[in-house]
Amino acid sequence: MTQLILYNVFNGLIIGAFYALMALGLSLILNLSGVINFAHGGFLAIGAYLAFFLIPFIGFWGALVVAPVLTAVFGLIIERLLIRPLYGRDPLYSLLLTFGLAFMFEDGTRFIWGPQTLPFSIPQWLSSPLSGQYFFLTGYRLFMVALVSLAVIVLFVVLGRTRLGMRIRAGTLDLETVSVLGVNVRILRSLNFGLGIYMAGLAGVLAAGMLGLQPTIGSELIMPSFVAIIIGGLGSLPGTLVGGLLIGVASGVTTVFFPSASEAVIYVMMGLVLLVRPRGLFGEEGRF
């Protein structure tokens, strides 16, 4: 029993790490540009399939580096062509546009690579269990937790310590003033969007190695990411991180006791948080 609970808590933490990685990217874009990026799951799927395509040529490690970067470049193109004209308009329009993009990305990957689950090869030495008793502690899972932690730490260092990060943080508070002070807001928004999409791409490569690669991989992860943002509090990146891990563990633990509610439980949590604390756990009062 202990082992079963431990297994599911650990599993939940890993899933939660995905949610967090994806939700952090969503949050970045939402906070600075006011765009709910419905296509985020689509970008994640594109990252995963790009890695699948690249592995035969440059191996797993090469794909892990290159695929997210290519995804981010693709994201920058989409941002420049389609999303930039919608900044400052009713958020309804960017929501609908990214909604349509999500459909197109999912169907596009299905059209190119087919609807079946594809084998995604990770290095042999990573996929074997490390300990006989705790069979679920494979190298790949530990590696994934480490990499996600690293990505999150780098993100927070970039936001906290660099000039770009400072501008992004300032922009989420008052974009107009930042613009008046001489920062090119267009470029700032693009870079921020690219950063968010990079994280989606990275999450995609890692998720493909664990959950298996299929076209719906992104649309299954997007809703929990929304929930993570709402629970953590809109506008707060640490909140998003905590929210992601929290719902991951919660749905993992629920799997032990009441498997058919493992998806619904996170929405119940969201309802409770909204009832007790409408701005979310770490949200600032009065921002939304």
Add this chain to the structure above:
Amino acid sequence: MDKRTQDYGKYAGAIVIWLLLLSMPLWINQVGGYTQLGTRVVVMALAAMALNFLLGYTGVLSFGHAAYFGLGVYGAGLTIKFLLPSTFAGMAVGVLTALVAAAVIGILIVHLRGIYFAMVTIAFGQVFYFIAFRWNNVTGGDDGLSNWGRLPIDFGLAKLDIQHSPVMFYYFVLFFFAVSVAIMAALLRSPFGRTLLAIRENERRTRFLGVPVDRHIYLSWLISCTFVGLAGTLYGLLNNFADPHDLHWSQSGDFVIMAVLGGMRSFWGPLIGAAIFVVLQDYVSTMTQNWMSFIGLFFVLVVLFFPRGVLGILRRKAAS
């Protein structure tokens, strides 16, 4: 254009729309459609117009209306299948289920605004999807709820055979459409409806005038969700089937695009949007496997080129 000709234009438009709706079974086969397609247009139009009550007239961005639509479908289906084999009982329970769910969730979200409101409604919509998806032995899970359907209605004097006659069922649906639309139009013309418009235009100023804004938004939300629930029950009766996809967030997106495509700022806009969308979806899904890409592309094109919708463009042309 002065006020009077504008009014005449409105009346003429409404008359043309009603004539087309009333005569639908007569001409739809000639233009390559079928009666059930016409019924689907009317049902979807009711849902889109109900959504637009909130979206276009109150200015609240709800992206989770499929939940209340689907609750209508499942409420009707489960009632007819397990409780009471009666069309009206199924409809009553379906609408009531949607209303109760909206009342509970509405309490949690009524203070939220803008994109926050949109996100929370999207996320909450998924609860019911997962319940329908996972609760296999009651809802049929992924396969949907089948083996139930609309039943003839016996009024004593006359019997309305909506079960076997698609045309009869079309008029049955059109009756509920007409009543709902009349109620919504009357509400929008009342002081309550004018207050909703004021909230849409300037919430802060309306609040300063002493209007309890949250209460108005809550009521508007309830009205909108109830009529969407009614549309859901009719949709279930049309298909004699409940599909978990009716509850899915992609269905919510369909409703929003119908409203935007037709024109959010006009009363009849969502009807036109629903007609275009339903017919297009019907056509594309028979033509190609990749209908998702086409619908997605359609969303993108509407946002980029028709953000005001069909009626918005027509009105602008008429004004210039």
